[in-house]
Amino acid sequence: MKAAGRLDDLREAYVRKHPESCARHERAQAWMPGGNTRSVLHFDPFPLVIASGRADMLTDVDGYEYIDCAGEFSAGLYGHSDPVIVAALHEVLDNGLVLSGPNTAESELAELLCQRFPSLERLRFCNSGTEANLFALLTAINATGRKRVLVFEDAYHGGVLTFAGGGSPMNVPFDFVTAPFNDIESTRASVKRHEDDLAAILVEPLLGAAGNIPAEAAFLAMLREEATRCGAVLIFDEVKTSRLGRAGLQGHYGVMPDMTTLGKYLGAGLSFGAFGGSKALMDRFDPRLPGALKHAGTFNNNIMSMRGGLAGLRSSFTPDAADAFLQRTEAFRATVNARLSQAGLNVCLSGIGSILSLHIGAQPPMKVAQIHPQTMLLRQLVHLKCLERGLLLTPRGDIFLSLPMNEARLGEIAEILVSAVIQESPALAI
Structure with a gap:
């Protein structure tokens, strides 16, 4: 119940902060089932409605800005305004x-x-x-x-x-x-x-x-x-x-x-x-x-x-740029995993380069059967906590990095993400 209660608290705070997204979601339900035309974008209590994007940043209809690590589920490699x-x-x-x-x-x-x-x-x-x-x-x-x-x-x-x-x-x-x-x-x-x-x-x-x-x-x-x-x-x-x-x-x-x-x-x-x-x-x-x-x-x-x-x-995204981006984002993954380990957290990033996911465990799973049963709950908590800090992940917890993200931006993302995991993992028995 501790994790469920914490998730409820984060959702209540999210509702208070995003009245315009809530209103638009409710209006959309009159014309689209559940106010939705792309299932993967829905999350409870309602999804953000995005007003604009520039480089690696998004702005929602309530005026809040986010570093975009949802990355249109990998389609947003170039950011929003190359x-x-x-x-x-x-x-x-x-x-x-x-x-x-x-x-x-x-x-x-x-x-x-x-x-x-x-x-x-x-x-x-x-x-x-x-x-x-x-x-x-x-x-x-x-x-x-x-x-x-x-x-x-x-x-x-x-x-x-x-x-x-x-x-x-x-x-x-x-x-x-x-x-x-x-x-x-x-x-x-x-x-x-x-x-x-x-x-x-x-x-x-x-x-x-x-x-x-x-x-x-x-x-x-x-x-x-x-x-x-x-x-x-x-x-x-x-x-x-x-x-x-x-x-x-x-x-x-x-x-x-x-x-x-x-x-x-x-x-x-x-x-x-x-x-x-x-x-x-x-x-x-x-x-x-x-x-x-x-x-x-x-x-x-x-x-x-x-x-x-x-x-x-x-x-x-020339061949040389692709190789350099892979190297830079692999370094990001290694940095985050090192910081999670140093903090004594049983959590890590899986994936390759710019396509990543949070998992419970000291090492990433190599088979579906190895995924910890509370992993999705951790991702839901971290998703909402990161939104509070101005970092947008996908609702299911995937992280997609984009070309406009320089070293300073990657450092900012790492800080927000690790901090969110530190704050939210105590709610889980991991």
Whole structure:
């Protein structure tokens, strides 16, 4: 009851401080169920309503400012006002929207992405990471003539591909089988059991929604070996993790998938998705060939996302910049974990680089089964305490760092976060 009472106190203080967000949330309920159109943004008693953003800061409708470590769940890599991206988008506005044909940016962006990620020989654009994963799975099903898809417990590959708690009633009706993440023997046995029907193995190299658990190198190597052996298509969902170094986690681990899916920040704050892989797989979409697979989508090549994405990769997130950002944010994680340990707290940050989560335990979990049962309660307490101090985390406790954050800002974030954990952990028996 101690933790529950503390959570109630923090929520009451939050309500008193945010009357305009509360009023807007209540009005929104007349038109949207629960006043919400994106489930992950809801938290009790009501979510913040954001008025504006600049660099790495947000301002809510009650006038409070926050360092933005929610980071649009990794889509906000560039912050809110990268000048090169803003200039590129203004140029688009001056030259017209919905251009009704191939535009001047799409092939250039495709070329950059194929040069950047080793598994991409050809790619196609779509509108979100969810779409990218759907199209990648359908590509694998068509290429193999099989129907079954192996995914991992507690994985999230989009709003219709979510596998926490045994899956979602909103999932697409593919023939899924699940295996435990980072469990080599159990997963290998599952592949062998289903190999005659297995079209694809879909995996996040960093299990995101479960709490940013990194894959073990040996686990990914086993997936590559088993997919090759049985003829299944190995798909890396790098919708988030492509920001972790110049070539994403496939580059970090040195494991080459057959296909890669992309999204989030690569649209520079606009809707974006892409899926790609080997020429042999992707040429099935070549409209010049008889029997080509159809891949439609009015906004697949929308000029705003194409120009914004191109500007971001060319100017702000070059390969060298990506490597430097990974190094800087890995140092941040190490600093926070050292300070938590020095304070005698049984809490740590998991993740890689700029994608992080709080966990109860001296060491980050490597399997979902190792997550402490009170971890989510700790994150709820810390989320509300950090809001009081002007730091916005995601409601579920994920932390996403962005390019505008310099060393001084990272130090400020570390101080607020560690202080919040120190203040709130006594409410829990950890």
